[in-house]
Amino acid sequence: MKKLLLFLMLVIGLSTQAQNFVGYSFRDIKGEMDKRGYILTEGYDKDGDYYLSATTLSEYKVYYFTKNNICSAYVYTLKNVSFSDYEQSLYKIGYTKYSDGKYYNDKYIAKIEYDSQFGCWYVTMGLR
Numbered sequence: 001m002k003k004l005l006l007f008l009m010l011v012i013g014l015s016t017q018a019q020n021f022v023g024y025s026f027r028d029i030k031g032e033m034d035k036r037g038y039i040l041t042e043g044y045d046k047d048g049d050y051y052l053s054a055t056t057l058s059e060y061k062v063y064y065f066t067k068n069n070i071c072s073a074y075v076y077t078l079k080n081v082s083f084s085d086y087e088q089s090l091y092k093i094g095y096t097k098y099s100d101g102k103y104y105n106d107k108y109i110a111k112i113e114y115d116s117q118f119g120c121w122y123v124t125m126g127l128r
Contacts, residue, residue: 020076020125022108026052026069033061060122077115077122086112086123104128 021029030052033040038054038061045051050069054061062075087097090110095103103110111124
């Protein structure tokens with residue numbers, strides 16, 4: 001049951017524009033995440049990119065912004081979710097895997113990666 005719930009959260013998180021907010025402004029995303037009760041952190045990463053992270057006990061989202069404060073990429077992870085769970089979720093919402101290892105639909109590019117420091121899989125999404 002727990003795995004089914006996590007899987008459903010993953011599909012919902014990856015499939016709705018309202019969740020990934022790529023193309024939205026920093027102010028809009030921060031307001032929405034604050035309204036939903038996420039713990040928010042913002043700052044610059046090691047590459048100098050501005051980000052906003054939104055976390056709960058089981059979910060972690062990071063939004064990256066351009067110099068014009070528009071979200072250009074979105075990273076999403078859930079605790080205890082495998083590579084195949086992410087991949088199946090992407091397939092179910094219309095993504096196709098290409099030979100470069102990335103997943104594409106009409107509007108977005110997605111990439112599944114593993115973070116060895118935190119021991120979890122995550123999905124990065126951006127505009128095509």
